[in-house]
Amino acid sequence: MSLSLLDYLYNLEKVSIRHPSFIVSVIASALVLFFFSWQSIIRDPLKDVPGPMKARWSRFWLIWIDMSGRRSKTIHELHQKYGSVVRIGPREVSFSSRQAMKDLYGSGNKFMKGPVYEAFGRQSSFTILDKTEHRSRQKRIAHVFAPASIAAVEPLVKEQVQKLLHVLSKRTNQPLDVMEWFRIFALDVVGSVFFGQSFGGLDNEAPPKILYDLDEVFPSLLIEWQFAAIRPLLLAIPHKPMQHFLRIASEFYDKYGTEKFNEYIARHGRSGDRIDLLTKLIAGSKDYGPLDDNEIVNEMTNLIFAGTDTTSNTFTYMFYELAKHPQWQKQLQAELDEAVLEEVPEYKHVMKLRVLDAVIHETLRFHPAAPASLQRLAPSEGGAVVDGIAIPQNGIASCQAYTTQRDPTVYPNPEQFDPGRWLSASEDHLNVMHEHILVWGKGQRACLGKPMAYMELKVGTAALIGKFSVEIGSATIDDDMEMTDHFALVPKGKRCILRLKERR
Numbered sequence: 165m166s167l168s169l170l171d172y173l174y175n176l177e178k179v180s181i182r183h184p185s186f187i188v189s190v191i192a193s194a195l196v197l198f199f200f201s202w203q204s205i206i207r208d209p210l211k212d213v214p215g216p217m218k219a220r221w222s223r224f225w226l227i228w229i230d231m232s233g234r235r236s237k238t239i240h241e242l243h244q245k246y247g248s249v250v251r252i253g254p255r256e257v258s259f260s261s262r263q264a265m266k267d268l269y270g271s272g273n274k275f276m277k278g279p280v281y282e283a284f285g286r287q288s289s290f291t292i293l294d295k296t297e298h299r300s301r302q303k304r305i306a307h308v309f310a311p312a313s314i315a316a317v318e319p320l321v322k323e324q325v326q327k328l329l330h331v332l333s334k335r336t337n338q339p340l341d342v343m344e345w346f347r348i349f350a351l352d353v354v355g356s357v358f359f360g361q362s363f364g365g366l367d368n369e370a371p372p373k374i375l376y377d378l379d380e381v382f383p384s385l386l387i388e389w390q391f392a393a394i395r396p397l398l399l400a401i402p403h404k405p406m407q408h409f410l411r412i413a414s415e416f417y418d419k420y421g422t423e424k425f426n427e428y429i430a431r432h433g434r435s436g437d438r439i440d441l442l443t444k445l446i447a448g449s450k451d452y453g454p455l456d457d458n459e460i461v462n463e464m465t466n467l468i469f470a471g472t473d474t475t476s477n478t479f480t481y482m483f484y485e486l487a488k489h490p491q492w493q494k495q496l497q498a499e500l501d502e503a504v505l506e507e508v509p510e511y512k513h514v515m516k517l518r519v520l521d522a523v524i525h526e527t528l529r530f531h532p533a534a535p536a537s538l539q540r541l542a543p544s545e546g547g548a549v550v551d552g553i554a555i556p557q558n559g560i561a562s563c564q565a566y567t568t569q570r571d572p573t574v575y576p577n578p579e580q581f582d583p584g585r586w587l588s589a590s591e592d593h594l595n596v597m598h599e600h601i602l603v604w605g606k607g608q609r610a611c612l613g614k615p616m617a618y619m620e621l622k623v624g625t626a627a628l629i630g631k632f633s634v635e636i637g638s639a640t641i642d643d644d645m646e647m648t649d650h651f652a653l654v655p656k657g658k659r660c661i662l663r664l665k666e667r668r
């Protein structure tokens with residue numbers, strides 16, 4: 165009779181490794197292990213999908229890479245090696261073709277959002293996984309992001325741009341971390357438009373506390389999600405910094421969501437005398453009714469996440485590239501000068517400027533603010549097919565902007581910042597280029613804030629580049645600006661040192 169593993173461990177000291185029962189048990193265990201491994205290889209529905217061996221066995225290597233901020237680049241390298249379909253986990257596949265984007269995100273797709281979105285905070289339009297539930301939520305908030313609503317808040321956006329100009333005018337001819345100022349600006353816009361007042365960073369000319377809390381909130385949410393079962397135990401450990409870290413996410417919702425919401429109601433009432441988007445959120449959709457107060461707080465708070473670092477990182481990388489490519493800066497300034505604009509222009513006057521448009525498109529292509537896999541979960545019955553590959557039930561499939569936007573057949577010399585590609589392409593090719601852009605997501609779950617982000621980017625860039633020239637302000641800037649990602653893009657050095665000079 166062979167020894168079981170437990171018996172073996174229990175009797176470890178008594179058993180000689182030359183004893184026949186020991187040898188038999190080792191051989192039997194090896195055969196069992198081999199049998200089950202072989203079975204799982206034979207039955208593995210993704211066995212024909214190419215990819216590194218470690219991806220077949222474990223998802224932990226990717227979690228590790230994710231934590232180090234190299235997920236998008238690593239998956240991109242795998243696509244370069246294996247092609248447009250790559251296995252990246254035991255039940256996870258990454259795709260890069262246009263057909264895959266259509267199958268995954270296009271109309272009539274069968275996928276819901278992948279479970280990882282639950283780690284991005286409480287239930288809101290961004291984090292809801294289920295398709296039906298999301299559709300019902302979107303019906304009740306779509307009016308907030310409609311073109312007329314966005315146009316109505318233009319004065320609030322322009323007011324923050326004016327303040328940014330003022331603050332930066334005082335800091336010319338010296339090395340300046342523009343990333344910090346773009347973060348403060350984007351946050352103040354979200355505050356002004358969705359919370360009834362800005363967070364005061366531009367008024368006080370200093371980063372508000374919420375900006376520091378924002379940096380901590382995602383790691384805390386991730387722990388809450390990954391280790392939900394043991395979180396109460398961790399909270400019981402009397403270690404103040406750890407307790408603070410574990411509580412920061414829920415405190416964030418209470419402090420910046422609930423409190424600000426209550427302040428807003430006290431100041432403006434529910435029928436709203438202020439032209440902002442919170443008034444519209446509270447009023448609700450004419451056809452589908454309002455959200456309840458908790459739902460509003462969750463939406464508002466998640467908009468801080470959705471609308472701050474995405475927009476500010478796009479500004480940061482655009483100004484970095486303009487500093488590195490003075491020829492594009494000059495072309496843009498020539499276009500702005502010719503348009504004869506006010507100091508902070510109206511959106512309609514800059515909306516269609518071609519060079520401005522091309523510079524923003526190229527920045528979003530080359531430095532996508534959301535470069536990482538947009539994960540989708542295959543239906544629990546029957547799975548689904550993506551670009552001819554069967555994804556089993558509950559399998560995960562995704563495309564990532566970092567790769568679709570670096571396809572050399574669509575964007576020749578993809579590692580070069582070249583706004584000219586958007587100016588010289590034929591109409592047909594321009595359509596293909598736009599189809600490969602994934603930075604806003606696609607289809608039903610695409611970014612609702614895109615029109616507002618464009619307004620911020622165009623009015624802000626026209627005002628700043630009209631007034632200042634930008635130069636590189638630090639010898640280590642290329643190192644600082646190396647792209648890393650934690651779903652959103654993050655420059656490795658978390659700063660961007662440039663030098664601004666008044667043009668006239």
Ligand code: HEM
Pocket residue numbers: 289290291302354467470471472474475478532533534538602603604605606608609610611612613614616617
């Ligand atoms: C450069 C700026 C921005 C980029 C690149 C960006 C990108 C994205 C991406 C990739 C998604 C999710 C797609 C997915 O998971 O499939 C998303 C969703 C969303 N974004 Fe943005 N975003 C930006 C700015 C904003 C702003 C300024 C707001 C609002 C203030 C906003 C509000 C939202 C909302 C509400 C969703 C959820 C949409 C839904 O599923 O119903 N975003 N965005």
